[in-house]
Amino acid sequence: MNFNKVLVGAIDQGTSSSRFLIFDTKTSELVTYHQIDIKASYPEKGWVEEDPLEILDSINACIDQALDNLIKLDISPLCIQTIGITNQRETTVAFDISTGKPLHNAIVWLDTRTTDTVNELLKKIPGRDKNHLKPRCGLPLSTYFSAVKMKWLIDSSEKVQSAMRDGVCRFSTVDSWLLWNLTGGSKSGKFLTDVTNASRTMLMNIYSLTWDPVLLEFFGIPQNVLPEIRSSCEIYGRMSGGKLDGVPISGILGDQQAALYGHGCLSEGQAKNTYGTGCFMLCSTGTQVISSKRGLLSTVAYKAGPNKPTFYALEGSVAIAGAATNWLRDNMGIIKNTNEFETLAKSVSDTQNCYFVPAFSGLFFPYWESHARGIICGLSQSTTKAHLARATLEAICFQTVDVLEAIERDMNITLKVLNVDGGMSSNNLLLEMQADLLGVPVVRPSMLEMTALGVAKMAGQAEGVAVWNDHSNVYDDSTNDVFVPLITTASRRKRYMQWNKAIARSKNWELPDDEMIEADPREISSMFSCALFTVTSLAMYVFSELVADGYI
Numbered sequence: 001m002n003f004n005k006v007l008v009g010a011i012d013q014g015t016s017s018s019r020f021l022i023f024d025t026k027t028s029e030l031v032t033y034h035q036i037d038i039k040a041s042y043p044e045k046g047w048v049e050e051d052p053l054e055i056l057d058s059i060n061a062c063i064d065q066a067l068d069n070l071i072k073l074d075i076s077p078l079c080i081q082t083i084g085i086t087n088q089r090e091t092t093v094a095f096d097i098s099t100g101k102p103l104h105n106a107i108v109w110l111d112t113r114t115t116d117t118v119n120e121l122l123k124k125i126p127g128r129d130k131n132h133l134k135p136r137c138g139l140p141l142s143t144y145f146s147a148v149k150m151k152w153l154i155d156s157s158e159k160v161q162s163a164m165r166d167g168v169c170r171f172s173t174v175d176s177w178l179l180w181n182l183t184g185g186s187k188s189g190k191f192l193t194d195v196t197n198a199s200r201t202m203l204m205n206i207y208s209l210t211w212d213p214v215l216l217e218f219f220g221i222p223q224n225v226l227p228e229i230r231s232s233c234e235i236y237g238r239m240s241g242g243k244l245d246g247v248p249i250s251g252i253l254g255d256q257q258a259a260l261y262g263h264g265c266l267s268e269g270q271a272k273n274t275y276g277t278g279c280f281m282l283c284s285t286g287t288q289v290i291s292s293k294r295g296l297l298s299t300v301a302y303k304a305g306p307n308k309p310t311f312y313a314l315e316g317s318v319a320i321a322g323a324a325t326n327w328l329r330d331n332m333g334i335i336k337n338t339n340e341f342e343t344l345a346k347s348v349s350d351t352q353n354c355y356f357v358p359a360f361s362g363l364f365f366p367y368w369e370s371h372a373r374g375i376i377c378g379l380s381q382s383t384t385k386a387h388l389a390r391a392t393l394e395a396i397c398f399q400t401v402d403v404l405e406a407i408e409r410d411m412n413i414t415l416k417v418l419n420v421d422g423g424m425s426s427n428n429l430l431l432e433m434q435a436d437l438l439g440v441p442v443v444r445p446s447m448l449e450m451t452a453l454g455v456a457k458m459a460g461q462a463e464g465v466a467v468w469n470d471h472s473n474v475y476d477d478s479t480n481d482v483f484v485p486l487i488t489t490a491s492r493r494k495r496y497m498q499w500n501k502a503i504a505r506s507k508n509w510e511l512p513d514d515e516m517i518e519a520d521p522r523e524i525s526s527m528f529s530c531a532l533f534t535v536t537s538l539a540m541y542v543f544s545e546l547v548a549d550g551y552i
């Protein structure tokens with residue numbers, strides 16, 4: 001058996017699946033991995049939940065299976081020097097730190113149950129400006145981020161309220177839930193998070209990298225329920241139990257930041273776009289926080305050690321990418337397997353002017369509109385499921401066009417290529433359409449696991465581990481696939497205009513609870529007449545019964 005390799009393990013906990021991947025530090029080669037799908041539940045309209053214990057079990061199972069694969073390759077698991085954790089961001093877990101039991105299902109980043117919470121919070125802000133807190137945390141007020149999910153749990157869950165009273169409630173993002181459990185849980189677990197995950201809660205000040213008292217007060221979250229914030233690269237603790245007992249965990253990055261790092265987009269103006277459950281383009285802004293005028297988020301990209309500088313990024317977040325494929329498969333039954341999707345979409349040469357805005361979770365960038373909902377428009381008698389499949393891909397591409405344009409304008413740069421990765425980027429048609437609609441070549445590496453590679457590199461360079469030193473270059477391999485634009489600018493513009501008409505129709509669809517106040521006066525008067533008619537009829541009925549019974 002080979003004991004000489006120097007390997008790093010990466011836990012990649014995404015929205016749709018969990019993975020454990022093992023990389024060779026000499027070649028950046030993916031040696032082996034195992035992946036398990038995660039079930040989401042939708043208990044009410046707009047709610048998206050996952051089971052924190054299923055997430056944890058899936059990671060343990062992935063580790064075990066990947067280690068078995070390694071042994072089959074005749075490589076010893078003892079070659080694994082350290083482990084990194086990368087994760088779906090914003091998804092919020094509430095648990096009891098004395099027992100380790102979750103107090104509620106995890107509320108997934110896509111969940112829109114807090115639409116009314118956001119409305120209520122907006123009322124506290126002068127002019128209801130959703131960007132009011134942006135100078136502190138880089139983010140607009142939205143259902144997307146963890147703070148509103150925590151507020152909802154405090155306001156709505158009796159178990160959370162009781163655990164808060166007993167001082168045992170803790171809130172975490174998925175990184176700290178996993179870290180705490182893997183380092184020993186209620187016996188010896190380390191309750192820590194990293195700056196990139198903390199920067200997605202809306203509670204961390206992006207300059208000081210500490211929990212911000214003004215933000216904590218605004219959302220009503222006491223600081224003692226939150227993990228301690230650390231850099232993205234240091235030994236946080238060691239695996240407790242299992243086949244990797246004692247191996248350090250030394251890197252944590254939110255999954256989109258990890259992909260940026262994996263691509264090696266470390267210099268100002270370098271960008272990547274990851275197509276997973278959602279689709280997220282991040283562009284490095286160096287050590288400067290750039291505040292977007294166009295709806296992009298300012299976020300922490302990484303901090304490669306406690307005493308290292310903090311790097312930042314601008315981010316354009318598109319909520320629904322692969323999630324739309326899953327919806328067409330699971331809810332509509334249009335395909336049986338994800339891999340049929342490309343063949344179906346390719347079976348037609350265009351969308352026949354059908355547009356699909358999959359705003360299931362409202363619209364994120366650049367609108368930050370919680371009340372938008374999904375629409376399909378431009379249907380005709382000849383529209384088929386193939387046109388809808390193609391329109392789904394187009395929708396993801398159009399939103400990416402918006403993000404790229406905003407990044408270029410905010411940073412005053414022109415991107416010459418777009419580096420891509422993520423599960424959905426295996427779809428060639430998606431990337432061909434993306435290049436066409438962007439007018440910029442799209443470059444896909446032969447190894448798509450940039451998220452896992454990013455956090456493996458980060459973990460491998462931590463002080464006390466230092467097994468991986470090469471971070472400087474954009475991920476480079478001679479077997480990259482390049483997709484070049486083939487359509488004319490005029491055709492691109494026409495389709496983009498039509499897309500914007502579809503977006504306009506999806507906006508402001510859901511009515512907030514207090515919408516009556518701003519509703520059309522004709523609607524209010526018709527509802528008032530209806531209510532008056534009902535009350536009068538009831539009174540006349542009671543009166544006639546009283547007369548009939550001789551009381552009057």
Ligand SMILES: Nc1ncnc2c1ncn2[C@@H]1O[C@H](COP(=O)(O)OP(=O)(O)O)[C@@H](O)[C@H]1O
Binds near residue numbers: 322
């Ligand atoms: N060839 C494909 N065509 C369309 N969608 C795909 C394809 N392959 C994967 N997907 C979608 O991509 C998502 C999985 O990507 P992944 O990066 O693993 O997601 P996550 O990190 O969010 O768990 C799923 O939503 C899946 O349906």
Ligand SMILES: O=P(O)(O)OC[C@H](O)CO
Binds near residue numbers: 015089109275
């Ligand atoms: O699951 P992904 O890969 O789409 O990533 C989810 C994001 O981290 C949400 O912000």
